[in-house]
Amino acid sequence: YFELSVAKKKRVLNKIKGPPTLPILGNAHQVGKSPAAILNTLFDWWYEYDKDNYRMWIGYNGNICVTNPKHLEVILNSITLIKKSGIYDLLNPWLGEGLLTSTGSKWHKHRKMITPAFHFNILQDFHQVMNENSTKFIKRLKKVSAGDSIIDFQDETHYLTLDVICDTAMGVTINAIEQRDTVEVVKAFKDMCYNINMRAFHPFKRSELLYRLAPDYPANVKTLKILQDFTNEIIEKRIEAHRTGIAKKTEDNEFSRKKMAFLDTLLSSTIDGRPLNQQEIYEEVSTFMFEGHDTTTSGVAYAAYLLSRFPEEQRKLFEEQRAVMGNEMHRDATFQEIAEMKYLDLFIKEAQRVYPSVPFIGRYTEKDYVIHGTTIPKGTALTLVLIILGYDDRIFKEPHRFYPERFETEKPGPFEYLPFSAGPRNCIGQKFAMLEIKTVVSKLVRTFEILPAVDELVSKDGYLNTYLGLPKAEKEKKESQGHKYDPILSAVLTLKSENGLHLRLHERK
Numbered sequence: 001y002f003e004l005s006v007a008k009k010k011r012v013l014n015k016i017k018g019p020p021t022l023p024i025l026g027n028a029h030q031v032g033k034s035p036a037a038i039l040n041t042l043f044d045w046w047y048e049y050d051k052d053n054y055r056m057w058i059g060y061n062g063n064i065c066v067t068n069p070k071h072l073e074v075i076l077n078s079i080t081l082i083k084k085s086g087i088y089d090l091l092n093p094w095l096g097e098g099l100l101t102s103t104g105s106k107w108h109k110h111r112k113m114i115t116p117a118f119h120f121n122i123l124q125d126f127h128q129v130m131n132e133n134s135t136k137f138i139k140r141l142k143k144v145s146a147g148d149s150i151i152d153f154q155d156e157t158h159y160l161t162l163d164v165i166c167d168t169a170m171g172v173t174i175n176a177i178e179q180r181d182t183v184e185v186v187k188a189f190k191d192m193c194y195n196i197n198m199r200a201f202h203p204f205k206r207s208e209l210l211y212r213l214a215p216d217y218p219a220n221v222k223t224l225k226i227l228q229d230f231t232n233e234i235i236e237k238r239i240e241a242h243r244t245g246i247a248k249k250t251e252d253n254e255f256s257r258k259k260m261a262f263l264d265t266l267l268s269s270t271i272d273g274r275p276l277n278q279q280e281i282y283e284e285v286s287t288f289m290f291e292g293h294d295t296t297t298s299g300v301a302y303a304a305y306l307l308s309r310f311p312e313e314q315r316k317l318f319e320e321q322r323a324v325m326g327n328e329m330h331r332d333a334t335f336q337e338i339a340e341m342k343y344l345d346l347f348i349k350e351a352q353r354v355y356p357s358v359p360f361i362g363r364y365t366e367k368d369y370v371i372h373g374t375t376i377p378k379g380t381a382l383t384l385v386l387i388i389l390g391y392d393d394r395i396f397k398e399p400h401r402f403y404p405e406r407f408e409t410e411k412p413g414p415f416e417y418l419p420f421s422a423g424p425r426n427c428i429g430q431k432f433a434m435l436e437i438k439t440v441v442s443k444l445v446r447t448f449e450i451l452p453a454v455d456e457l458v459s460k461d462g463y464l465n466t467y468l469g470l471p472k473a474e475k476e477k478k479e480s481q482g483h484k485y486d487p488i489l490s491a492v493l494t495l496k497s498e499n500g501l502h503l504r505l506h507e508r509k
């Protein structure tokens with residue numbers, strides 16, 4: 001039955017180059033079992049199929065991995081090709097149909113309604129929250145890095161970004177930096193993100209139905225409930241506060257802040273002339289909670305890791321901090337000062353080129369499309385492999401060289417560098433994310449000298465210690481000479497390092 005139902009689609013899709021398939025499995029057996037293996041396979045096939053798009057079959061599901069900027073342009077600019085692929089279904093139990101996962105007219109209306117929440121003035125208020133939490137973060141780092149200790153910076157960062165997003169999205173403080181996993185909801189956020197990533201490529205756990213039989217299913221149900229109850233309780237309180245007008249009063253209570261949280265914007269917005277109902281508010285707030293912290297965790301953590309490996313770039317960044325902040329290096333940088341830090345901007349851009357927080361995104365065709373002469377049949381998943389662009393030597397010279405200044409001279413086209421995607425469904429939180437990463441990195445580099453886990457790991461030639469995008473044999477040879485503290489890049493919904501991001505911090509005098 002399956003063979004017959006996909007026969008026509010197979011004839012069309014198999015015109016695109018791609019690995020040979022087995023009956024029933026397709027290429028599922030080759031894709032790799034872990035998020036790290038999958039990323040390697042995607043790169044290996046890209047090499048094998050002339051550094052262009054290629055197709056693969058996961059069972060009877062046809063999938064095109066899109067890496068060609070001309071094709072990416074058509075897909076991302078399309079106003080009809082906006083439905084997300086199946087992998088996003090894993091987010092549904094938690095996020096429902098929020099901005100990231102919804103489609104059609106619901107997505108259009110919500111995107112229009114939410115856009116003002118990132119207005120310049122609101123972002124300036126959010127900057128204050130970012131500064132306050134960065135200060136707490138620095139305090140915590142001083143403690144854990146004392147005595148030349150090696151710390152897992154990826155793990156530490158997670159709590160910082162969670163505090164920032166809880167405060168900006170919901171207007172509440174959960175003190176994750178200080179209290180960490182002792183707070184039930186903090187642990188729940190961490191467990192949920194881990195669970196989604198782990199299930200994404202698990203042959204059985206991926207299915208909502210089969211996952212019910214898994215031993216970890218009951219724990220996941222509990223985690224989900226903790227998150228739902230936490231978010232709904234805050235929404236209910238906030239609705240009540242708006243109703244009774246407390247939110248407008250200036251007295252000192254938990255709703256008296258002058259700054260607007262994202263939740264306040266939602267409560268004062270309308271769709272089709274009516275206010276949003278609680279479920280709609282829940283979906284959008286939860287979407288921000290997920291998308292707004294898991295991505296920035298890898299953004300901040302990989303930036304710090306790169307600083308530890310590239311001392312010359314760190315020196316330039318520090319010099320710029322001195323030039324902008326003068327002899328007031330210990331106070332918060334203002335919104336304006338962050339905007340003046342040009343080298344910091346180049347540094348983060350380069351960090352997102354080599355370690356983009358969102359390595360790939362997915363779409364699903366609801367009708368046949370012809371893109372630059374290639375027919376893509378209805379019912380095909382498209383995996384837009386954004387991370388590959390950063391390693392394409394036709395776009396970036398010497399892609400494995402970490403060189404922030406390249407963005408001053410090499411000008412990638414609008415669809416050749418896409419950490420925040422592009423087109424109508426691009427990242428709505430881009431400015432928020434860049435501001436947060438810059439605020440933290442600015443303060444970090446002013447407070448500490450950032451060193452690799454062991455001195456010998458410092459880059460001596462300006463090249464990365466990770467080898468994605470090299471021909472398979474060369475990559476395997478270099479990886480075999482790697483160090484236990486070199487990151488193992490792992491990608492599902494966001495880019496992480498499977499073995500953490502280890503470094504040392506020495507307080508500057």
Ligand code: HEM
Pocket residue numbers: 084099100101111287288291292293295296299356357358361362418419420421424425426427428429430432433434
């Ligand atoms: C370094 C940090 C970030 C990166 C690299 C990033 C990247 C992206 C990318 C590539 C997409 C497109 C997803 C897709 O098409 O499936 C996206 C969408 C989105 N991002 Fe971000 N993001 C970051 C931070 C944030 C933050 C901080 C927020 C919120 C505060 C946010 C909210 C969203 C939302 C709501 C969407 C869905 C937009 C839509 O479909 O209309 N992101 N992001």
